[in-house]
Amino acid sequence: MSWRVANACAERKFGSATRKQIIMFLADKASDDGSGIWCSKGTIQRHTELGETTVKRTIRDFLKEGILEETGARGCKNGFTVVYRINLARIEALELTAEPEMETGATVDPVQTGPGTGATVAGVPGPPRPPNHPKTIHKPPTRERVAAEDEEAEKVLARYPPDRMRGKAECLGRIRDILDAGTEVEVLLQAVKAYATESAGFTRSKVCFSDNWFKSGRWRAYVDGIAQGREEAKVKEAEVLAGLANWVTDKHPLCRHITPGQIDALLAAELVTKAQMQAAGLRL
Secondary structure (H helix, E strand, O other): OOHHHHHHHHOEOOOOHHHHHHHHHHHOOOOOOOOOEOOOHHHHHHHHOOOHHHHHHHHHHHHHHOOEEEEEEEEEOOEEEEEEEEOHHHHHOOOEOOOOOOOOOOOOOOOOOOOOOOEOOOOOEOOOOOOOOHHHOOOOOOOHHHHHHHHHHHHHHHOOOHHHOOOHHHHHHHHHHHHHOOOOHHHHHHHHHHHHHHOOOOOHHHOOOHHHHHHOOOHHHHHHHHHHHHHHHHHHHHHHHHHHHHHHHHOOHHHHHOOHHHHHHHHHOOOOOHHHHHHOOOOO
16 A cells, blocks of 8 residues: 555545545555556455446546556456556646635734634633634535535426325425435436336326325335346346457457447456457457
8 A cells, every 4th residue: 555645646636436436445555656556346346335337437537537557467366457557647637625725815913823822801811713713714504515405306306297296395305315325316216207107097096195105115116126127237238248259259250240339348348358359350
């Protein structure tokens, strides 16, 4: 582990919490010059608890942006693991996370920089820090996050059949709890849409009002169904990529039908190498 690399990464902005989490994990494995990082994408996924696709996409983006560089490969039980190096020059060019120093200007009686030690008329010692010290100026509460959260909940609730809407405030609170517990906005949106489609034409006695639908957890069955569908899609995608990888290794004539997107997916999944791609007549 290199404290120098870890500190450099910790003090920079990488655009998202996911990207920051992955680069910090890699920095933990680096030498002082940023080199010597050899851990598979599966290892990164297990330790960060992020999705496989997310890890592969982020590593690919880091390589394109020059934040990471491939410096070789090391053998492992599954074949080989790519060795990476963090480009410290590129890291140091990123925006710092630290807030800029406040420009307060100078007055006749400048703002004190140390704790106040004077006494009041009543003889009571002054406060630890003057009230006009920059660090005692509390930032006004921002409503950006609250507004974003409300917007997400409103967006989900808007998909619920309007003739079964009841208790809007309670529904919005329930939706926020669901999202905060880890359910993705898009997944919950799909769940509401699936229920609306499934129950279209139901009589009033057979439908569920919105407050009860979210409160009783009836949304879970639809969310689970969506998750199962995603897993099945992943399995099918893996089967397709395995077939394409066989084409590449066999230099099959059908390789000419492999699309650029499929080429990227094959390389990201590490099913074939660039050399094998080129040998099969594919352009990278």
